[in-house]
Amino acid sequence: MTKPSDILCIGSVLWDVIGRAPAVMRQGSDVPGRITRLPGGVAMNIAMTLARFGMTPALLTAIGRDAEGDELVAACEARGMVTSTIYRSDDLPTDRYMAVEGANGLIAAIADAHSLEAAGEKILKPLHNGDLADGANPYGGLIALDGNLTLDLLSKLATSPLTEQADLRVAPASPGKAERLSPFIKSGRGTLYVNLEEAGLLCQTSFEDAATAAAALLQRGAARVLVTNGGEDAAEGTASNVICATPPQVLVTRITGAGDTFMAAHIAAEARGAGRADALEQALKAAAIYVSGDPDT
Numbered sequence: 001m002t003k004p005s006d007i008l009c010i011g012s013v014l015w016d017v018i019g020r021a022p023a024v025m026r027q028g029s030d031v032p033g034r035i036t037r038l039p040g041g042v043a044m045n046i047a048m049t050l051a052r053f054g055m056t057p058a059l060l061t062a063i064g065r066d067a068e069g070d071e072l073v074a075a076c077e078a079r080g081m082v083t084s085t086i087y088r089s090d091d092l093p094t095d096r097y098m099a100v101e102g103a104n105g106l107i108a109a110i111a112d113a114h115s116l117e118a119a120g121e122k123i124l125k126p127l128h129n130g131d132l133a134d135g136a137n138p139y140g141g142l143i144a145l146d147g148n149l150t151l152d153l154l155s156k157l158a159t160s161p162l163t164e165q166a167d168l169r170v171a172p173a174s175p176g177k178a179e180r181l182s183p184f185i186k187s188g189r190g191t192l193y194v195n196l197e198e199a200g201l202l203c204q205t206s207f208e209d210a211a212t213a214a215a216a217l218l219q220r221g222a223a224r225v226l227v228t229n230g231g232e233d234a235a236e237g238t239a240s241n242v243i244c245a246t247p248p249q250v251l252v253t254r255i256t257g258a259g260d261t262f263m264a265a266h267i268a269a270e271a272r273g274a275g276r277a278d279a280l281e282q283a284l285k286a287a288a289i290y291v292s293g294d295p296d297t
């Protein structure tokens, strides 16, 4: 029996290896700093924030049956997440992400999500084998889905009966993978969470502000969108209208994971019954607290 959860997080759960230096960095820099290893991956970041807001996420991902994988699953369990829904692979290693951040922001990052990609549809088994749902009774709750899955699998999910009854919340994994979300614009299914750059990539243009980007995504077929723009106004749009709000001004101490925190806080606010404007305000407040927080937590 699977322990009850109130949201499924589908996508990448991996180890983040983050190097941080107080110096301004450029290509070829070799400077003293701190290197930390933390649970990461977009689905995990969202799940961790949801857990902090009192929700119980179940994870649908691929994790290797290796020592790094065991440690990662234990870290998920320690945070109260449901892990029996995870696909553990005997032959695929646990995925990793590596980033370098200097005083001038993110210098570069590499995401190695090859095992998740290779596992493909195997991670979705609990949605049709009766653990969470089956063909006759599709899953009808919240799903947070990340764009680390292959375009092929995301395309299937955008039209699949497996997710037809679900309240689907979709986030790109990075600007480089933003276009993988285009099936959800085409099918007009789900709520998309993107930053301004990702909105531009999805519309093959660039936008000056979040409200314009939200309107363009809706016009192309998206059912509902949230567009963030760092410290500038964020927007939320549905078929009826686009609303905006301004993030609180804070001193930024970390940037990795701001978008994921925004999304999780927004979902949690709505799960508690917040209306559109209130949920947007709460998400901006939570993201501001996060970006101005202790980078080592």
Ligand SMILES: Nc1ncnc2c1ncn2[C@@H]1O[C@H](COP(=O)(O)OP(=O)(O)O)[C@@H](O)[C@H]1O
Binding pocket: 194, 195, 196, 228, 229, 230, 231, 232, 234, 247, 248, 249, 250, 252, 255, 257, 258, 259, 260, 262, 283, 284, 285, 287, 288, 291
């Ligand atoms: N400089 C900042 N000041 C205040 N809030 C910020 C700042 N940068 C990011 N945030 C918060 O994090 C959210 C997401 O940041 P953004 O940079 O748009 O996304 P991503 O992390 O996906 O690139 C913003 O909407 C805002 O709430």
Ligand SMILES: O=c1[nH]cc([C@@H]2O[C@H](COP(=O)(O)O)[C@@H](O)[C@H]2O)c(=O)[nH]1
Binding pocket: 012, 014, 015, 016, 039, 040, 041, 042, 043, 045, 097, 111, 113, 148, 173, 174, 177, 255, 256, 257, 258, 259, 260
């Ligand atoms: O292709 C990917 N890039 C980045 C991430 C994850 O996203 C976070 C960094 O996101 P951002 O740069 O938006 O802060 C990290 O936790 C990392 O593991 C991911 O899953 N896949």
